[in-house]
Amino acid sequence: MNRLKLRWTSIAWSAAYLLLLLSLITSLRVIGMLFLIVPIVVLYSTLTLRQFIMHMIPVWLFALIFAGQAGLFLPLLGLFFMIPGIVMGRMYKKFTPALRIIFAGGLTALVELLVLLLIATAVFHFSLGQYVRDVIEIAITPLRAMADVNNDLSDVLTPEYIIGLSNYTLTLIPSGLIIASFTMAIITHAISRPLLESMGYSVPRLKPARDWRLPRSLIWYYLIAVFLEIIARANITGVLAAIVLNFMPLVHLAFTIQTIGFVFFWANHRKWGSFLPFVLSIVVVLIPPLRIIGILDLAFPLREYITRPKR
Known part of the structure; x- marks a missing residue:
């Protein structure tokens, strides 16, 4: 240039x-x-x-x-x-x-x-903490107006519920x-x-999405986190509950990325082009339970099974 x-x-x-x-x-x-x-x-x-x-x-x-x-x-x-x-x-x-x-x-x-x-x-x-509470109060103001004509909603929006939601948000x-x-x-x-x-500059690229694979050890971290989450639900509070609550969204995001990688891998193997796997990736993001595909892809050799020559 x-x-x-x-x-x-x-x-x-x-x-x-x-x-x-x-x-x-x-x-x-x-x-x-x-x-x-x-x-x-x-x-x-x-x-x-x-x-x-x-x-x-x-x-x-x-x-x-x-x-x-x-x-x-x-x-x-x-x-x-x-x-x-x-x-x-x-x-x-x-x-x-x-x-x-x-x-x-x-x-x-x-x-x-x-x-x-x-x-x-x-x-x-x-x-x-006060900032989070203020934001939540502003967010639920329209709901309070609806609660005036809906008794079921007013029963939910109690001060205890607001405090609990604020604490939960703060923990995350x-x-x-x-x-x-x-x-x-x-x-x-x-x-x-x-x-x-x-502009004519050479810039490093990420690996193609079809090659995205996370460490298999993530499965064990996930199982440990699930176990700790079960314990944390038993009214255990403090550092343990905070660690579990913050780790789970991150590991779920990781499995979503793994699922997207598998979608592109499968599409490449089937020679579907790039548009369809892109659309399917959006579906994966919009429907969180589909991340189970990423869990299975890590736990089992799905990709090797797909590419294995059929006899």
Whole structure:
């Protein structure tokens, strides 16, 4: 890519980064957060460190001007999302395997989230528990209005139920942070890789979906977790219950990924093309019980059975 074209492309990506940053003070903040790392990765992967800094300074200045009541909120968020973007961009430059890039980006984002939560709690006296309760109160406000004409619903929405739901949600925060962090890293890689390749840069790819296979030892971890979950349901609280409650969503997600890998493997063996397994993968995500296919794929040699020559 010639210098002039690279220069204008970099300016365009800086503008996109600014727009995504400004979206954080609008109702589109969730979408903005999911894609905010992408411009950073593209810019850091295609520019020198000095050029990258020169592009970031105007973005932060404009964000500070347009922030209004948000003040330093936007530049600080920009710095927050810049760090995992730099980590991933640096690894792209070194042509590090894609899975390691995603893991490093997700882990960096997770550590940052934990640090921000610690700072907010220690310095600004932020209460995560109170915040969760406030969010739940806002969410159930429409249900309270319906409860006025539905006695069965009013019997459910008791103060004890609200407290229990708040505590349960608070317990699931760790797994929620993990899933959110790695989701951002996966989305960033999925978008950045083809963009960088279209710009003429060589970028590592993930293995084809048909080759996705998790360690078989995950089955034993799952069985242990199920056993502990049974124990935890017997009114056992504290650290054990929290570990089980947070581990199960993660292992279920892992089995869903394994199921998707099996779907693509089967489709490739049947020569179905790529559209049908893509649709089936969406079905797997929308119907969680289908993850049992991934469990069976790990526990038994299903793929070897499918590819075994028939006599």
